[in-house]
Amino acid sequence: MAGKTLYDKLWDAHLVAEREDGSALIYIDRQIIHEVTSPQAFEGLRLAGRKPWRAGASVATIDHNVPTTPFDSAADIEDETSRIQVTTLQDNTREFGITEYGIGDVRQGIVHVMAPEQGAVLPGMTVVCGDSHTSTNGALACLAHGIGTSEVEHVLATQTLVASKMKNMRVQVDGELGPGVTAKDVVLHIIGVIGTAGGTGHAIEFAGSAIRSLSLEGRMTVCNMSIEAGARAGMVAVDDTTIDYVRGRPAAPKGADWDKAEAYWRTLVSDDDAEFDTEVKIDAADIRPQVSWGTSPEMVVAVDALLPDPAAEQDEVKRSGMQRAYEYMGLEPGIKVSDIRVDRVFIGSCTNSRIEDLRAAAEVVKGRKKADSVKQVLVVPGSGVVKQQAEQEGLDKIFLEAGFEWRQPGCSMCLAMNPDRLQPGEHCASTSNRNFEGRQGNGGRTHLVSPAMAAAAAVAGHFVDIRDLDA
């Protein structure tokens, strides 16, 4: 019998029951909760007269709806829906005995930044949240994915989830990453190669020497966009980087418990003889800094390439998709990426708002200024903890001196659910993960890039190849 993949091991360790039809019940170690996808779940519990099965297994915070300018209480939130959702989460977590990192708590932040940072997510766990980018946590060798609101209720009530086993896929990136090439470029390149349906029905394990060379934060950036590659879950096996990241986190085990846990975590790697249903191999040397030009994350090119010509596309559906994207984006095939001017820049989101992202942006910006033609540059730390750390390092000053705005933690301009949004027709260099039509505001035009590339675009007023910048 072939060995087990990491995903097989995580699945087997949590399997409660299995039916003939392939459906199964798995145990959930951790549920993370935010204000948008939880109100009906709590309402369902209330109507059924149920309590959470294990209230301590859930942790909540507010992120999607919060303004990123300072505010003292929910009453200060202007938008009514947002105000109600934030207040409702406060009320629900109090009523059901769930910990919430709310307004003014330094631990508050984007769910997928807060949870690993607090050690609420540990290797080997099953982790769910009513949010598709829960895949981020897979960087810690977890089985982590998004669920729907009715499932949020089910997990609250039973601590289990009805699930079907996915197929195994391995994306192996070997070799050394070139200068200026970051985790974000790696994942955008992968999506450019396999497409947004490439991982459909699979759990992806990201492996290979280039993935190993990434920090844990970088691995989170890669796993974050698994969903953009069509997969619900992405993961990276345990190694020293994983263990070092977890050690000392507030909710990580201590003493003898730590030793036991570490010994188990070290087993969370795919066996040498494990078989994958789908394998993709990528040479790290082929990856250059990436910029998305269209309205799907697979519409991406290297910064030194020309925008692709739909006429050269054989697949008719793809060709018309490209044509429509060009129209929406107000761009022409064949132009250079550096010909794309940007109106706003957004450095943030669960893809790229951790400390190393802010450091990378600050390094580019230091001693430089925002271009006059750029209306606004938002720098939005992923959590209060990231914000504090960045301020200790003086990164906020570098951004402010450059004419950037230094904001409070939240999802911000990643999606148009709070005051931070694009105006119709505006182009945005954004470190987020989705470039769908209207994603950052009605008519807004998103270009997905790494933090360093976003910072460089803010300074130049158009995209530039960060490999050409003088140190």
Ligand SMILES: CC(C)[C@H](C(=O)O)[C@@H](O)C(=O)O
């Ligand atoms: C609001 C939420 C359900 C949604 C998601 O599931 O991903 C959001 O976080 C997003 O990024 O589009």
Ligand code: SF4
């Ligand atoms: S930062 Fe963006 S992608 Fe991440 S959870 Fe918030 S809205 Fe979703």
